[in-house]
Amino acid sequence: xxxxxxxxxxxRTFGGLVALDDVSLAVDGGQIAGLIGPNGAGKTTAFNxxxxxxxxxxxxxxxxxxxxxxxxxxxxxxLGVARTFQNVVLFPLMTVLENVLVxxxxxxxxxxxxxxxxxxxxxxxxxxxxxxxxxPAAGLPFGTLKRIELARALASHxxxxxxxxxxxxxxxxxxxxxxxxxxxxxxxxxxxxLLVEHxxxxxxxxxxxxxxxxxxxxxxxxxxxxxxxxxAVIEAYLGTAxxxx
Numbered sequence: 141x142x143x144x145x146x147x148x149x150x151x152r153t154f155g156g157l158v159a160l161d162d163v164s165l166a167v168d169g170g171q172i173a174g175l176i177g178p179n180g181a182g183k184t185t186a187f188n189x190x191x192x193x194x195x196x197x198x199x200x201x202x203x204x205x206x207x208x209x210x211x212x213x214x215x216x217x218x219l220g221v222a223r224t225f226q227n228v229v230l231f232p233l234m235t236v237l238e239n240v241l242v243x244x245x246x247x248x249x250x251x252x253x254x255x256x257x258x259x260x261x262x263x264x265x266x267x268x269x270x271x272x273x274x275x276p277a278a279g280l281p282f283g284t285l286k287r288i289e290l291a292r293a294l295a296s297h298x299x300x301x302x303x304x305x306x307x308x309x310x311x312x313x314x315x316x317x318x319x320x321x322x323x324x325x326x327x328x329x330x331x332x333x334l335l336v337e338h339x340x341x342x343x344x345x346x347x348x349x350x351x352x353x354x355x356x357x358x359x360x361x362x363x364x365x366x367x368x369x370x371x372a373v374i375e376a377y378l379g380t381a382x383x384x385x
Contacts, residue, residue, distance in 0.1 A: 142205060144169040144332050145190070145300055150199030152185055159185040160196070161356040167300075167349075172326055172333045174343035174364075177353035178377050183336040184226060186353070187302050190334075191223055192216050203300065217246040222298035226305040226336075228285045232278035236288050239277055240264055243295035263295040266328075282309045294325070300332045301325070307339045315339055319346050340378065344368065352377065 143166035152160040160182045167173045175183050188194040190201050192213035201208040203221060211219060222243070230239050240263055244256035264270045267287050272280070277288060286306060293301055303322070307315050319342050326333055337343050343350060344364040352360040352367060354376040360367055367373055 141168075143167055144204055145334065146200075146202040147186065147190065148200040148202065150186070150189055150196045150201065152182075152189055152194055152196045158356050160189065163199075163353065163356070163358050165351045165358060165361065167332060167334055169299075169332050170326075170330075171348045172322065172335065172346050174347035174350040175334060175336045175353065176338075176340060176343055176350060176367075176377065180355075181353040182356040183353055184304055185356075187223060187304055187334075187336060190302065191221060214246075217243075217296050217298070220297075220299035221302070222293035222296045222300070223302035224286070224289045224293055224304055224306060226308065228282070228289050230277045230285060230289060230292075233276060235273065236269065236275055236277055236280075237261070237264065237273035239288055240292045240295050243292035246296055259295045259297070260291075263291040266294065267291050283314065294329060298329075298331065300334065301329075303333060303335045303337070305337055306335070307337055307342055315342055318342065322346055 145167040147163060147165045150160050150163045163182065163186065175186065177183055185194060189196050190208065192208060192211065203219060206219065208216060237260055240260040241256055244259040261270065261273065264273055267290060269287055269291060277285065307318055310318060322333060323346055325331060335343060335347065347364055349361060350364055350367040351358060352373050359372045359376060360370045368378065
């Protein structure tokens with residue numbers, strides 16, 4: 141069976157500098173896959189290529205047997221690919237509910253305001269945010285904003301969810317809660333998840349497979365145990381004591 145997502149020999153340069161160098165990775169349907177590596181390794185660039193924010197210099201990105209690079213960027217969500225961002229991207233003057241409605245509007249082929257509102261409210265309720273619906277997004281805590289962004293992604297009914305640094309700004313207890321939430325989302329929404337995260341313990345605890353980038357090249361992939369024991373990964377990123385406790 142073909143993987144749900146396949147990144148095939150993707151290269152991306154910026155002003156002569158190589159951000160991704162012939163990178164290939166595959167994510168099977170139903171998996172939680174981790175994408176890790178040092179700062180500047182190319183992880184977010186890979187997300188931006190998958191979601192069509194960046195156009196690669198070479199390679200293909202295939203989602204459910206369809207080459208995403210042949211689709212217009214604004215069509216990617218409609219095909220079933222949603223994401224969150226490392227730096228939260230919301231409309232601060234819009235209400236929390238209105239921000240989540242953006243996700244529902246981007247996916248529905250036949251527009252229905254009632255159905256869209258129902259989807260948005262369901263996503264907010266699932267994440268415990270329903271009471272914030274009427275409030276403007278501006279001024280809310282960073283962790284809450286991250287959940288609102290996640291609700292927006294879930295409201296689009298994706299098949300593939302890309303999470304970019306979802307643990308950023310969270311304490312250890314909140315990170316543990318996030319890991320449980322991601323596993324629950326995978327089950328409840330029948331999702332495939334690709335996760336970029338510096339918190340290695342989180343990635344290793346919830347991922348089925350882990351891919352490792354360094355200086356734009358993929359240096360390893362495998363189960364969490366295999367990646368932890370890989371000498372190239374230890375040297376480039378984990379170190380002898382596991383870099384991100």
